[in-house]
Amino acid sequence: MARVKKELDFSLILAALSRHVDLNAEEQACFCAYLSHRSLKNKELLQREGEVADSTFFVTRGCLRSYSTDEQGLEHVVQFAPPGWWIAELYSVISKRPGTTNIDALEASEVLVMKRSDQEKLFIELPKIERYFRIITENSLVSSRQRIIDSMTLSALERYQAFCKRYPGLIFSLPQKQIASYIGVTPEFFSKMKARF
Amino acid sequence: MARVKKELDFSLILAALSRHVDLNAEEQACFCAYLSHRSLKNKELLQREGEVADSTFFVTRGCLRSYSTDEQGLEHVVQFAPPGWWIAELYSVISKRPGTTNIDALEASEVLVMKRSDQEKLFIELPKIERYFRIITENSLVSSRQRIIDSMTLSALERYQAFCKRYPGLIFSLPQKQIASYIGVTPEFFSKMKARF
DNA sequence: TTGAAAAGTTGATGAAGGTCAATTTGGCAG
DNA sequence: CTGCCAAATTGACCTTCATCAACTTTTCAA
Structure with missing residues (x-):
């Protein structure tokens, strides 16, 4: 060939x-x-x-x-x-x-x-x-700083909701342990959090 | 005059x-x-x-x-x-x-x-x-991302130690409630943390 | 110099989220 | 289709840090 x-x-x-x-x-x-x-x-x-x-x-x-x-x-x-x-x-x-x-x-x-x-x-x-x-790079810096603010001001559930808004496509294609890792919680807690809606 | x-x-x-x-x-x-x-x-x-x-x-x-x-x-x-x-x-x-x-x-x-x-x-x-x-801006982005990693991987005490290393001059000139706010803990917890060394 | 406000300290209590272990579900290589 | 491994779930218990309140120390303007 x-x-x-x-x-x-x-x-x-x-x-x-x-x-x-x-x-x-x-x-x-x-x-x-x-x-x-x-x-x-x-x-x-x-x-x-x-x-x-x-x-x-x-x-x-x-x-x-x-x-x-x-x-x-x-x-x-x-x-x-x-x-x-x-x-x-x-x-x-x-x-x-x-x-x-x-x-x-x-x-x-x-x-x-x-x-x-x-x-x-x-x-x-x-x-x-x-x-x-x-x-x-400026835009990335703005996003990165917003994520720092989110980590200080939002609960795990709110960070998840923010993630869903910002990256709507990714929620369906990623294993949820990856999303848990991104928002800064354990897969176990993430699962319980979702179950409580 | x-x-x-x-x-x-x-x-x-x-x-x-x-x-x-x-x-x-x-x-x-x-x-x-x-x-x-x-x-x-x-x-x-x-x-x-x-x-x-x-x-x-x-x-x-x-x-x-x-x-x-x-x-x-x-x-x-x-x-x-x-x-x-x-x-x-x-x-x-x-x-x-x-x-x-x-x-x-x-x-x-x-x-x-x-x-x-x-x-x-x-x-x-x-x-x-x-x-x-x-x-x-590239350098700021690197620092900002490092701070995100620190917030996910370090305890409050370790974040304080990292802060002291990165901004040695500021520890003495800033009220400690400002430092507490930067590393993401309450002034009360910051005070207790320091007391325990 | 003084006194009121801001900053810092300390203690009791509580919530958010982590850890560990057991079990279930799901994806996919053979 | 089967079997296996990774992902997800669930529950019991634990750690870190927040909250609230009382008190002490520092700051700084009048």
Whole structure:
């Protein structure tokens, strides 16, 4: 069987870019030239705690998560990334030091990979790309701070309701132990909480 | 007494910039031209929940905080900003919608004010400024995510110890009810926790 | 200097959520 | 279809931290 070069599908990532910056066809091609592709099996690890991360990932299919493991071995979900979302071990990417969180696939998934060194070249070559990342980083920071406020002001049930509102699609596709981990309760308590409505 | 125009002190903010980007004298002047100055009395409110924020603040003296008020009227500290730090109601600045948090001064303070509209002009005029903000926003996001992980994996005592390590200067200058609010416990529990060492 | 308000302390009690163990349900590889 | 493993449920008990109230100490403006 002949090995056919797989055409990468950039439509999702170009749509994401166009929500914040205008790129002409040439600029789009320049941006895409720096992306590579990777397929992940269910549960496959993309970034392991302790290793230095050098890439940021854009999800085109499936769903990834980043999570931290505590000294008792319990996992705590930092972020879910369904199609159209970026995910990275940003601390490690920025500092070039070993990361403290893991990233894996919650189902068979596909991602576009952008190496930090390439990203930095793009920042110089195409300032609009730096603008794009500046904007989505600002938005992520707002979400992250809101989650801190929620963790201090809301009960577990209210955090669950907030989660359902913010990520309506994920409630049905994720095992509820993952959602419990994201909102910061045990699977047992989560189950009891749901039973009480 | 003659009113003398106050010379603004840009040394702290230029030092902060130079940690991430190189600006020549002209670029520095261009940047500083967009800044204005504001003095704050102890407890003075800089941004009130419900109002639309249009500026970001760089602290040159004193200490600010941003906080959220819950439905029981309790305050929860989102961020402290000692000299050399930026602070803003970023959600409101970005979205131009009413903010959900407050910013006030914990002591007599001085800030440099950068309006969002001016910041956006600078992003176009001086891409290095956009780079600077992209970088510090990335760093803020890393800290914010680490705080989320800490809130899920650490006990109140451990969060206090982490706070002491990360902000060694603040432990002595802040009322401990502010620190309690930041790490997410009541002042009463904080006091008992300290007593038990 | 003083006195009232704010901050901090201490104790009794209670609620939110965790831990551990037993059992049931569900998904899916063979 | 079967069997197995992971996910979810349920119950008993426990830990952490909140709440409320009384009291003490500090701060700071008049």
